[in-house]
C-alpha cells in the first residue's frame with residue numbers, strides 16, 4: 403500500500419503503518435490534552451492508542467496464523483486508523499477453514515478480554531493499577547471496553563467484517579460458494595440500510611459512515627466472488643487476446659512505439675521464432691525511449707523474467723498469477739509456442755459480455 407512505512411515484522415509477517423494513522427495519533431493526543439492542558443494526558447492518549455493497536459495486531463495475527471495452518475501465507479498487515487488490514491494470499495474456499503480463519507480474530511479479543519478482566523478484578527485493583535494510572539481514567543479499563551467493542555463490531559454479520567465471512571462460511575456448508583456469498587452480501591446490505599436509517603434518526607454520523615462502508619464492502623465481495631466463479635468455468639484460450647503484435651529482440655523501440663499508437667496494445671511479447679523470450683511493457687518502452695531514443699533495441703529493455711499462462715488452464719488460476727505479479731498481461735503458451743495474451747482488460751470484457759448475454763445487470767467487474 404502506498405504511504406505506508408514498515409515498522410516491524412511479527413511471526414514472519416511484515417507490519418506496516420499507514421501515514422493516515424498519524425492523524426489519528428495526533429487527534430487523540432490533542433483531544434486528551436485539551437481538557438486539562440497537561441502533557442501527561444496527551445501521552446496517556448497516545449499510550450492508549452499504542453496498546454489498542456497492539457490488540458489490533460494480535461487480532462489480525464489470529465486470522466493470519468490460522469490461515470497459515472491451512473497453507474495460506476499472508477503478504478503483510480497494515481495498520482489504518484479504522485483498524486488492521488491483513489492481506490492474505492487468498493481466502494480459504496473450504497467453508498470449515500474460512501469459518502475458523504474468520505473466527506480466530508474475534509477469538510483473540512475474547513482471550514484478551516478475559517485476561518484484562520481477571521487483571522482488573524485481582525484483590526487490590528487500586529494498587530495494581532497505580533503503575534498504569536498515568537492519566538485521569540484507567541488505561542486498562544478503557545482498553546478492556548475498546549477490546550470488547552472491537553469483538554462485537556467485528557462479529558456484525560456483514561462484509562467486510564469478520565462476521566460477514568462467518569455468515570458466508572455457515573451458508574456455504576449448504577449452498578455453493580457464489581450463492582452463499584450473494585446471500586451473505588444481501589443480508590449485509592439490509593443491515594447497512596438499517597444502520598443508515600438509525601443514524602439519520604439519532605444523528606449518529608459515525609454509524610452512517612459504517613453503514614456506507616458495510617454497503618460497499620458487501621457489494622465488492624459479492625461481485626468479486628461472482629466474477630471468480632464465472633472465470634473458474636472458462637479456459638484461458640477462450641478469453642485470451644488473439645489479435646496482437648509480437649516483437650523481436652533486435653527490433654528498434656520505434657517499432658513498438660508505432661504499434662502502441664496504431665492499436666490498443668500496451669505490452670508486447672518478444673519472440674525468437676516460436677519461443678517467447680521476453681515481454682516489453684509500455685513502461686519499459688518509455689524508459690528505453692527516454693534513455694536511448696527510437697533506435698534502442700527491444701532486447702535491451704524487455705523483461706526477461708516474466709510469467710506465462712497456459713491455454714488449457716482455467717482463467718481464474720491464470721488470473722490469480724496476473725494479479726500477484728506487477729505485470730498487466732501474460733503471454734499464453736500452447737505446446738511451448740505463443741498462442742495469445744491474457745490481459746486484465748480482456749478478462750473484464752469477457753465477464754461483461756457473458757453478463758449481457760444472460761441479461762444480468764452490467765457493470766464493471768471488480769477484478
Ligand SMILES: [Zn+2]
Nearest residue numbers: 507508556564
Ligand atoms: Zn478480523
